[in-house]
Amino acid sequence: MLRLAIILGLMSAVGPFAIDMYLPALPTIAADLRASDTAVQMTLTAYFLAFGVAQLIYGPMADAKGRKLPLTIGLVIFALGSAGAAFAGSVTALAGWRFVQGLGGAALMVVPRAVIRDRYTGTEATKLMAMIMLVISISPMLAPLAGSAVIALAGWREVFGVLLVVSVFSILLLTFALPETLSPAARTPARLTPILSGAKRLLKDPVFMGLTMVGGFGMASFFVFIAAASFVYTEQFGLSPTGFSVCFAINAVGFFGASQAAGPLGARFGIPRLVRVGVTGFAVMTALLAAVALSGFATLYVVVGGLVLANAFLGVVIPTTMVLALDDHGDIAGIASSLGGSLQMLTGGLMIVLAGPFLDGTATPMVVTIALCGLLGFTLFWTVLRPRATVPAE
Secondary structure, eight states: OHHHHHHHHHHHTHHHHHHHTTGGGHHHHHHHTTOOHHHHHHHHHHHHHHHHHHHHHHHHHHHHHOSHHHHHHHHHHHHHHHHHHHTOOSHHHHHHHHHHHHHHHTHHHHHHHHHHHHHOOHHHHHHHHHHHHHHHTHHHHHHHHHHHHHHHHTOTHHHHHHHHHHHHHHHHHHHHHOOOOSOGGGOOOOOHHHHHHHHHHHHTOHHHHHHHHHHHHHHHHHHHHHHHHHHIIIIISOOOHHHHHHHHHHHHHHHHHHHHHHHHHHHHHOHHHHHHHHHHHHHHHHHHHHHHHHTTOOOHHHHHHHHHHHHHHHHHHHHHHHHHHHHTOGGGHHHHHHHHHHHHHHHHHHHHHHHGGGOOSSHHHHHHHHHHHHHHHHHHIIIIIGGGTSSOOO
């Protein structure tokens, strides 16, 4: 399990690296390309939207052709997008190449989930998901720092050159280290009728949809933080790109630390109970942080500390809702993973678009939007999932 977790984790980290590594450069990119903060944030939105939509393609492909082919295609597309972004002459061109990156990076989100489902379910799957997140945790803790170093030594364009090198390394890792986990006999032809049938079945399943969207609002909160944090930390609090990277890494510690506890806690208390505690805790902590910010006390230490605590609960929510949503759909794991991932990414991208006009480089709009995401997830859980007894009390 450990070897599989490392391989999947390293490949899954490529997509987050494409997000986190260039975050310290967002203010610099805005100045260099003569674009507004909102326009530069749209380069993130373009990535997220492509990342979400493309998962609808890779899921059925993974069920029909096996897991390795779509991963290879995705990495090649990601490499092309990285090369194009490095030479973008305008913020519009940068957003376009980021869209291409997202089209490729989507494979690295949806297919590893299906690989996990090929091998494990329930608590074991949660443990493997948590182990993968331990590897992925390198990204938000080290990627901004690595990006700051690259920016200081060369410039923001070279960040995308590094991503190109990383994608090539991942292609080699996939080719020589990852075995195929879906046998030819278990593959489902990629015909439109069964794909639509599987999607219809999932869309009509209140458990799948409810858990997916609860996780989706949690992901959306993190996307809002990603889009706004560099401007908040550098403009309002006056931090350098390196200082921002350190604070960003601290904020991520709570999320990934808690995700590592999800497997053991799920085995001891049950995954459903863990989801309940995580959703409730995240809503409460973000609401408290928003109230403090609205009262005028959103200092650097308050924002960083409050987000660490809130993200600890979020770290429990994301892996457990993923596992529970896929548990009853092993026969269409690729479609379920792709549809669920698409809905979550599109939710995150839409939230950035809706919140963008209000994100003014200060902390209060950011934390209020994050709290809104927590409230939406909390409301959905307790009004839709609990009444249907889909998450029973132990």
